[in-house]
Amino acid sequence: MLSEIQGVGMTSMRTRERLISRLYEEGITNPRVLDCIRSLPRHLFVDEALAHRAYEDTALPIGYSQTLSQPYVVARMTELLFSRGTPERVLEIGTGSGYQTAVLSQLVKRVYTVERIAPLLEKARQRFQELGMRNVFARHADGGFGWPEKGPFDAILSAAAPHAIPPELLEQLAPDGVLVIPVGDDDQQMLQMVVREGDTENFEIISVEPVRFVPLLSGLRG
Numbered sequence: 001m002l003s004e005i006q007g008v009g010m011t012s013m014r015t016r017e018r019l020i021s022r023l024y025e026e027g028i029t030n031p032r033v034l035d036c037i038r039s040l041p042r043h044l045f046v047d048e049a050l051a052h053r054a055y056e057d058t059a060l061p062i063g064y065s066q067t068l069s070q071p072y073v074v075a076r077m078t079e080l081l082f083s084r085g086t087p088e089r090v091l092e093i094g095t096g097s098g099y100q101t102a103v104l105s106q107l108v109k110r111v112y113t114v115e116r117i118a119p120l121l122e123k124a125r126q127r128f129q130e131l132g133m134r135n136v137f138a139r140h141a142d143g144g145f146g147w148p149e150k151g152p153f154d155a156i157l158s159a160a161a162p163h164a165i166p167p168e169l170l171e172q173l174a175p176d177g178v179l180v181i182p183v184g185d186d187d188q189q190m191l192q193m194v195v196r197e198g199d200t201e202n203f204e205i206i207s208v209e210p211v212r213f214v215p216l217l218s219g220l221r222g
């Protein structure tokens with residue numbers, strides 16, 4: 001497993017276990033998701049100066065006014081993506097540090113991820129390479145349009161919040177596909193789960209819980 005490759009010390013193992021217990025108490029029960037978070041070295045996804053806080057259940061800055069999501073939020077969104085079975089092809093919008101991507105890469109066949117800020121994407125790509133994650137395909141693009149050439153996807157996860165769900169994302173959902181996305185303005189966002197009903201154009205929308213994400217911005221940043 002990854003944890004062995006990374007040579008985890010005892011202190012780190014204990015702080016990781018504490019995080020897993022906390023996530024469980026907060027209602028994360030999917031054992032595959034918990035195991036994955038336990039074994040994944042989150043400290044490699046932040047600056048060295050923040051590494052000692054990597055196993056706290058808190059969001060951490062990654063530069064360019066962006067943040068690596070709180071472990072609870074990563075776990076919750078991943079669990080929701082799996083609530084209708086195991087997706088094979090997953091699209092992620094907002095690669096950021098690449099941590100959520102890495103979680104998904106352990107659990108599904110292929111992960112497609114898009115990020116609009118080039119230097120963040122570059123760093124994330126290096127991490128995927130160092131960790132030997134060969135099922136991750138990353139692209140510098142505006143994720144508001146999805147990744148039409150690679151769709152349809154069994155599941156789509158957005159780590160950035162639009163004001164309203166972009167129709168392109170719904171179009172790129174496979175039959176019975178699941179989209180998990182925060183929607184709304186800065187101070188009033190709701191995590192939503194959208195399920196395509198079979199191969200129809202009907203979508204069931206479930207409001208999950210209030211959340212706080214960075215906004216989904218349009219256009220690219222070099």
Ligand code: SAH
Nearest residue numbers: 068094096097100116142143159160216217
């Ligand atoms: N899942 C990430 C969270 C990063 S925060 C992690 O684990 O670190 C959300 C990310 O979405 C930011 O990096 C931001 O630049 C990106 N983002 C915002 N709008 C976007 C868009 N339209 N297309 C692609 N990425 C976008």
